[in-house]
Amino acid sequence: MINPLTLLSVLTFAASVHAAVTIDYVTVGDAGNAADTTGYGAVAYNFQIGKFEVTNAQYAEFLNNKAASDPNGLFNASMGSNARGGITQNGVSGSFTYTVKANMGDKPVNYVSFSDAMRFTNWINNGQGSSSTEIGAYDMTVAATTVIHSSAATVWLPTENEWYKAAYYQPVGAGGDNDNYWLYATQSNTIPTVGTVDANGNITNDGANVANYGSGAIWNSQTGNVTTVGSAGASSDSYYGAYDLGGNVFEWNEAIISNVRGLRGGSWNSHRERPCAPRTATTARPRSRTAPSGSVSQVLSRNLHA
Secondary structure, X not given: OOOOOOOXXXXXXXXXXXXXXXXXXXXXXXXXXXXXXXXXXXXXXXXXXXOOOOEHHHHHHHHHHHOXXXXXXOOOHHHHHOOOOOEEEEOOOOOOEEEEOOOOOOOEOOOOOHHHHHHHHHHHHOOOOOOOOOOOOOOOOOOOOOOOOOOOOOOEOOOHHHHHHHHHEOOHHHOOOOOOEOOEOOOEOOOOEEXXXXXXXXXXXXXXXXXXXXXXXXXXXEEOOOOOOOOOOHHHOOOOOOOOOOOOOEEEEEEEEOOEXXXXXXXXXOOOOOOOOOOOOOOOOOOEOOOOOOOEEOOOEEEOOO
């Protein structure tokens, strides 16, 4: 049972003088649900998870607070050099500053390693500003291949079961599928419609069962690109109200798979036949430890009792 004094998700953090990043959360209820036939999705407690993937604007704020010299490599050069990255680095070590590219502030941050994600999480956990990236939810002296979040953490990367439940679960009594799990993270058993976009990367065919995958988001001279978080619309979120869990970019979770950390979801260039994957090994709900380069971001979890 999670300590009721720790935090998890839909409520926002209390404001502080340094807290410039606000994470929106949604509540994942129905504690004590059973897993599906894959063995995933059972969570004994109610919790919260990020409503949206972490954005470039949020991550740039983190960099501007903690990466003036960047000894931990929190900035990946591809964030600036690649068109699907959204942040540029300016200046010299010791006085680096970071700027969000045009039309990229509300897109998911890209090129984020698991260690980057843990350090961002520690920073959020510790109150932002000048707070530490090395302790908090995660002890960064422990190998990234084995560390899990502290029981005293106020916010953390989701466990695999937390992520899975937030994406696919809906009780049959509340209108869900007959086994309580949808095949796709859009409250559907039908392969989602590929999202199309305007010149600024906003999905324009928003509606029921739409996701950014299959390289359908053509903008900024890219055949396939990231899109504005949540722009597929409220009819394409999960039952609990989380967005883009089946497309845009893959997301880290705490699973350890052959000494590599787990990924779930889908990305802008996931195959049209397997956008966010159902529960069978050949068609959906993928469990992975690799993803296409430049297709990894994060969402956060926290305790319901903020």
